[in-house]
Amino acid sequence: MTYTTAIFYFFAAILVFAGMRVVTARNPVHAALFLVLAFFTAAGLWILLEAEFLAITLVLVYVGAVMVLFLFVVMMLDIKLDKLREGFWDYLPLAGFVSVLLVIEMALILGSRHFGLEVMGTPAPHPADYSNTKELGRLLYTDYVYAFELAAVILLVAIVAAIALTLRRRKDSKYIDPAAQSRVKRNDRLRIVKMQAEKGPGARGQGSGEEGA
Amino acid sequence: MRDSLIQFAPVLPEIFVLAMVSLILLVDAAVDDGKRAIAYVLSLVTLAGAAFLTVRDFSTMPLLALGGLFIDDPLADVLKLFLYLSVAAVLVYSRGYLRERGLYKGEFFVLALFALLGMMVMVSASHFLTLYLGLELLSLSLYAMVALRRDSSMATEAAMKYFVLGALASGMLLYGMSMVYGVTGSLALGDIAQNLADGTDLRIPLVFGIVFIVAGVAFKLGAVPFHMWVPDVYHGAPTAMTLFIGSAPKIAAFAFAVRILGQGLESQVAEWRDMLVILAVLSMAVGNIAAIAQSNLKRMFAYSTISHMGFMLLGILAGSQNGYGSAMFYVLVYTLMSLGGFGMILLLSRAGFEADQLDDFKGLNRRSPWLAFLMLLLMFSMAGIPPTVGFYAKLAVLQAVVEIGYVWLAVAAVLFSLVGAFYYLRVVKLMYFDAPHDTAPILARPDARLIMSANGLAVLALGILPQPLMAICVTAIGASF
DSSP states (O other), X not given: OOHHHHHHHHHHHHHHHHHHXXXXXXXXXXXXXXXXXXXXXXXXXXXXXXXXXXXXXXXXXXXXXXXXXXXXXXXXXOOOHHHHXXXXXXXXXXXXXXXXXXXHHHHHHHSHHHHSHXXXXXXXXXXXXXXXXXXXXXXXXXXXXXXXXXXXXXXHHHHHHHHHHHOOOOTTSOOOOHHHHHHOOHHHHOOOOOOOOOOXXXXXXXXXXXXXX | OOSOGGGGGGGHHHHHHHHHHHHHHHHHHHSOGGGTHHHHHHHHHHHHHHHHHHHHTOOSSOEEETTTTXXXXXXXXXXXXXXXXXXXXXXXXXXXXXXXXXXXXXXXXXXXXXXXXXXXXXXXXXXXHHHHHHHHHHHHHHHHHHHTOTTOHHHHHHHHHHHHHHHHHHHHHHHHHHHHHHHHSOOBHHHHHHHHHTOOSOHHHHHXXXXXXXXXXXXXXXXXXXXXXXXXXXXXXXXHXXXXXXXXXHHHHHHHHIIIIIIISGGGHHHHHHHHHHHHHHHHHHHHHHHHTOOBHHHHHHHHHHHHHHHHHHHXXXXXXXXXXXXXXXXXXXXXXXXXXXXXXXXXXXXXBOXXXXXXXXXXXXXXXXXXXXXXXXXXXXXXXXXXXXXXHHHHHHHHHHHTTOHHHHHHHHHHHHHHHHHHXXXXXXXXXXXOSOOOOOOXXXXXXXXXXXXXXXXXXXXXXXXXXXXXXXHHHHHHO
């Protein structure tokens, strides 16, 4: 076993373990943290594949931004996991049987017999000055520009959908309308009431007397 | 420069639609609730403009563009024109319904056009990447459209089911695509076809990948045993969204299946034919038999969709140009009938009344003889009774199946169609021989009535003269394969 193979198995074992724990952890915060671990080890595997840029992006974007956001959401929500897990044990035998079967079938097909190093061969390593990032950028903006733009459109749809589904004007919550704020005229807010000038404390009784009459 | 402007010419309809959606998004944010008609008119203008661009640059032979991700061939152009037509019909039918239910908002039009863009990308994709991205663009828009009616728990539930199962199906599809990539070393359909034609040592992984791809495609088509989402989504979604889901996306799903199976994995027809046979027979059986038990018309149409998709798969599994042509004819005709069927529910609905129960169609003949007649034509066509076009569509598909020697399959298809005729004719019986259940006047708008008349009569006219449409389908398939 070479040095890289050892590293691969190390990361792969952690990845599988973390993936299992994401599903089985009782506490949703723990599950999210295990997902962070899974992303991190997956990034390690990508480094082994010489995909440095993707690996760093995975850590920066997913671990650094998405998962932190996710953690916040999980902490804000009051999720009753026990209720969600109702029926878990009832389904476990069938689900377990199906998944074990799937894993065995996939292992038979995806094993080294078909995709092993003897069949596929080791790709030649890139020279030290090869820039993964530059190559990725070049491909994204030339050959795959159409797919790149489509991905952007999908994100736009996600924004539109998220706003359409969640934005609601609640009558019981107070909110500020900046347009109305800046349109407001003096007369809308301030009412000038004409009153007779008062002549000092001594004259008050006399004045009120006149009003009453 | 390798990429010149000429490369963008075939993509003009897509670019135009995207630009117009962005414009509608901005315009709609600026106008207040009374002027939503602007978004409606702009959407129709978008469809007309895209149709103009597609017709102007109609291609006579396949042309790859944008680094081989995009293909402009007669098949794509013909299907795009039908996509525009069906989306336009959806917009006209659903206008009154949406307005009465507070859904007449810019988001509906924006999401519908985004879905259209996704479908356009799918029909002219020549690469796994664009096929997948187009599918996701379509699906994401559809999930949001189903959930748009937030105060209805049924719509939310339908959207949730659709979303979760749709994500699962996308995962399977991607997994299958990655297997095929592992075997052939390419994601472009042309390269895949070429690599596989030379033969491969990796047969088992390839078949493994095809299984996942077929499962993903079957899910999107709603074929049994991947159909469980169809009745719930059709039933739970607001009828206008059901109309949308039940029409144009079927055309895109057909293109999706034909592009992957017929163009990319053409040489593996022996592998995927058996899978499609199972899917088709199960779909026709479950769809037709389960539809009998439904009392809700939307749910009944959902099961009918499943059976029709099974029938359409018969054409694809023939694996011949004749088969693809007849499947294309079938899916276009199905879209027309589906538009009419759901459109009729929309026409009969009014504020606070959905008209989606079978009983709501009782005695329709006494309330509106013309609408009852149109519905009669649509039901006859769905059942496959001559002289409507449904008969001819079924006949063409069966011919293709018999050609490859699967006579038993054709016999089974006819038997299941006979079962299906029962529940279509039941609707006709309710309309003509039962006393009206509901006597309120029908408040359909004149424009929707006009489109409905055109829709119903088209089913009859195409049934009497099917040759022009059939010729279009055969030529498009012939020039694209």
